[in-house]
Amino acid sequence: MDFFEVATTMPTVRRFSDRPIEQAVLEKIFETANMAPSGSNAQPWEFVIVRDGAARREIQRLYELAWVPYKDTAIIRGRTTLSARAEKALRLGDEFAASLSIVPVHVVIFLDRPKMRVVRGSAEDLTNFGATYGSIFPAIELMMLAARALGIGTAMTTMLSPHEAETKALLGVPDIYQLIALVPMGYPAEGFKRPFRKPVWPRLHDGHWDRAWPRSDKR
Numbered sequence: 401m402d403f404f405e406v407a408t409t410m411p412t413v414r415r416f417s418d419r420p421i422e423q424a425v426l427e428k429i430f431e432t433a434n435m436a437p438s439g440s441n442a443q444p445w446e447f448v449i450v451r452d453g454a455a456r457r458e459i460q461r462l463y464e465l466a467w468v469p470y471k472d473t474a475i476i477r478g479r480t481t482l483s484a485r486a487e488k489a490l491r492l493g494d495e496f497a498a499s500l501s502i503v504p505v506h507v508v509i510f511l512d513r514p515k516m517r518v519v520r521g522s523a524e525d526l527t528n529f530g531a532t533y534g535s536i537f538p539a540i541e542l543m544m545l546a547a548r549a550l551g552i553g554t555a556m557t558t559m560l561s562p563h564e565a566e567t568k569a570l571l572g573v574p575d576i577y578q579l580i581a582l583v584p585m586g587y588p589a590e591g592f593k594r595p596f597r598k599p600v601w602p603r604l605h606d607g608h609w610d611r612a613w614p615r616s617d618k619r
């Protein structure tokens with residue numbers, strides 16, 4: 401697939417079919433993710449690829465535990481009415497949380513903290529967060545792009561973070577690793593559409609914050 405087609409038709413997929421993903425396809429996805437850049441080339445990523453049904457059901461339980469309060473506080477934030485778009489997002493979020501365990505592959509991504517040589521929660525960690533998290537999200541994004549190129553949908557989620565300890569216990573992950581994301585992965589129930597984004601033009605500055613980018617028509 402053409403790169404621009406892949407990159408512009410990779411929405412968050414929240415409705416999946418239960419069709420399994422072939423092992424060779426998974427391996428291609430992770431070999432591609434592994435090519436991501438990272439600070440000092442530390443390559444601090446570990447992927448736990450969960451295919452077992454009971455483990456996926458437990459991950460769903462933990463996700464739902466976090467989703468319910470998130471929905472009530474972070475999204476609704478005391479509003480009495482919601483826009484149609486927000487209502488739809490909440491419905492889809494509910495449906496996604498309730499059906500997570502049918503997604504055939506749950507990828508749980510961990511950051512190898514010792515490789516980053518910064519103690520978690522330290523002052524240096526707070527000022528260095530760009531280098532730390534910037535050393536793992538490119539690999540996650542590359543994994544998602546590779547999956548999309550192979551017809552497989554993904555959803556980046558960080559909802560498991562409040563349940564890091566339970567997730568690590570479930571998956572046997574040693575304490576030095578930090579839970580970063582859960583990316584459910586599978587063939588989409590409804591195909592891929594171009595996701596909505598605001599136009600980029602107001603966010604392009606021509607060498608100085610106050611100078612708008614002189615948009616051309618030649619692309």
Ligand SMILES: Cc1cc2nc3c(=O)[nH]c(=O)nc-3n(C[C@H](O)[C@H](O)[C@H](O)COP(=O)(O)O)c2cc1C
Pocket residue numbers: 410411412413493496555556557558559560595596
């Ligand atoms: C860091 C990060 C964390 C996210 N966490 C969640 C999550 O926990 N649950 C979820 O359903 N979507 C999650 N998302 C997906 C976003 O809601 C999604 O990227 C955004 O709404 C744009 O969706 P679209 O690409 O389908 O338009 C997350 C995305 C990012 C980048």
